[in-house]
Amino acid sequence: MAFHLDNLLNIPGVTVETCAYQNNEVYLTLRLLTEESSCPHCGTQTADIHQNRPILMRDLPVFGQPVYLRTPRRQFYLTD
Template identity: 50%
Template sequence: MGKESSCPRCGTRSHRLHQNHRYLVKDLPWGETFIFLEINRRQFKCKKCVKPFSRNVEY
């Protein structure tokens, strides 16, 4: 994952990490084994807008 992202409001590139959000996605079981996908969604803070924003989750 990249270490910077563009603010969706003003377009300014930011590398200031605000926080990480971890999401757990549950899939259908494979036999008797449960399948989970853990996604880390980074949240950055814009220097110009002074507001946090999240990166888009890419598939």
């Protein structure tokens, strides 16, 4: 039986790139499956992204181990 971490997280449009275990903590690095996103300011679909900085979010523990998600955070150009 094949088991994928994508199925465990169940986050649409996201895949798990890497899984690392360090200092009794689990780190999952996520990747977005689409190049385009909706701009939070105007709502239009765009691929013009200013920068893509990852952020670290704590998730629920698994088997008593803390879990952290390294998630890309897209920042858009703000045009008038």
